[in-house]
Amino acid sequence: MTPNRLAAFVLIAFSIGYGYLTSQQPKGDILGEPGSGLFPWILTISLLLLSGILLVQDIRGTALPRRFDFRITPGGVRSVTGLILIFAYLCIMPYVGFLISSFLFFGSIMWLSGEHRPFRLLGFSCGISLLLYLFFGELFQIPLPKGELLRGLF
């Protein structure tokens, strides 16, 4: 299975699902207003057609990339770890608040990027997280999350 073929199948399945949901939209009225389903119908048909063309192009060998490239490289591992860290950062923030989660996130991304000196790690993580908190939270009055667990403290 080539990446384009997989993408084409996923897009076809998506178009069918989207088309099904579109069929439940209200129809046009007698005054000639085409209704909220018209535009989604056009998009469903267009996406189905385009996915079909992508599939044909892939079968004929004219679409790139031709195959999956799943080599495990240190850079690739770093990228995936980085994405997991972002997800973890977003998940813990409502509980521990912006300041603590940003401190932890900052430190872990620095570590992941190759900075292992403890004083620099701590200094930058603490300093910049605090600066950002003051800049956005205090200066620009953005109500940054304080954290469910720490609500009583602030």
Added chain:
Amino acid sequence: MGTEFFQGMLQMLQPVNLLAMAVGSIAGLIFGMIPGLTTSTCIIVFLPLTFVMDPVPAIALLLGIYTGGMSGGSFSAILINIPGTPSASATQIDGYPMAKRGEPARALSISITASLYGGLFSYVCLALFAPQLANIALEFKTPELFALIFFGISIISSFAVKSVVKGFISAALGLIICTIGQDPIRGIGRFTFESTDLLMGFHIIPVLVGLFAFPEFVSVLKEAATPHEKLKAAIPFRKIFPSWGDFKIAHTANFIGSVIGTFIGFLPGAGGPIAIFMAYDYTRKFSKRPEKYGTGIPEGIATVEAANSAVCGGALIPTMTLGIPGDAITAIILGALIIQGLAPGPLLFVQHASFAYTMIAAYLFANWTTALIGYLGVRWIVKLLDLPKAVLLPLILICCFVGSYAARNSFFDVFTMFGFGILGLLMNWLKIPVIPLVLALVLGDQLETHLRIALTASKGDISVFFTSPISLFFLALSAFTIMWPFITQWKKKRTPVSIDSKAKGS
């Protein structure tokens, strides 16, 4: 027009606007200069701040970033042979050899001066043509507006990408995402799965942050542990100011670059990278010493920098007058203006004429500010090239998070950012371009609204789009832009391969 023009100039002279512009220029120069970071990321990082600002300082900040970013890309191209932005990828051809020869200050000076030249040239075009074009576009009714937006989306989907099919898939996905939320005519919910968050639709900021910042984050993180080249060259302060001799040598190159840059910028989807290589090629063809190109001559640097700066002014013409952005950055600026309640398009010059002329003036000031900061501050700004990625990366990511969160103070938007980030990565991996999706997201609502209003007015008769000459013209142009890549491919296949090239190939 004259009064509004001068009012715009006076408005821009207010300290708060100049300060916002200076901040934007500095940020743009820094983001543009550091390889791996782009002007789009810079605008996205600063976008949330514009929510709490008045429209004029907000646009001053964004235009400062835009011009600064275009100019900053050349600094790293000249000093470490790595272009900061794709639009500076031809600057290094002559910039780096000149710096290596021991003249980095001269190379930077020529680059900053050329950026100013290109920017001012495109400003003149913007100031002259934008109001006229807006006047013409005012005559457009819903069928014409539908055809125009459709043309904008189709030209970006076909010309700006390698695969037309993938370009259109991207645009279709963008339009589908646009349909989630309230129906723009009836106001009822569509595809919301009874979620109140989805009823409002996806906010443009988290979507942009995810689509642009995540792929950049991943690529920078991949290379993060690799030590980058340290900056060795010293920049003497006195030598950074332009010399009359260099200006005279590079004058023709500046002019050619500016003309090409403005024209290419005006065409939606073409953008900086095309303009710079075209400008470099044409300047070399017209030069009396074409053999010297690539050895570090002023003309080689000047034409590229004039072209990439002129692209900004060119791209602002269709953005402001027709509401069709010329490139990804103007698409983001367009989104920012829509959030401010100032939807660009022909009506901008009627309903918000004062703002429209202030925006034109802001572009003029942005060029001067960027050049001034460039001349005075380049020797310090370039030191940031040594800043470790380990610090920059989490800093930008946290700013991206705050930007997404601040859009509506909602974690739904934060997870939207993450979701679109993964989508952006998948699209990147499958070589599906992101820009058509962004443009479709920005213009999708208008496209649907004009389509439905036109059909309602004509009682469902689709011939309404073909009976108006303007609408027919844009639809024909759209058909041509869609078919053109297929025609060229077909022509290539039909052209017999010569014996010479076969021999070379073997």
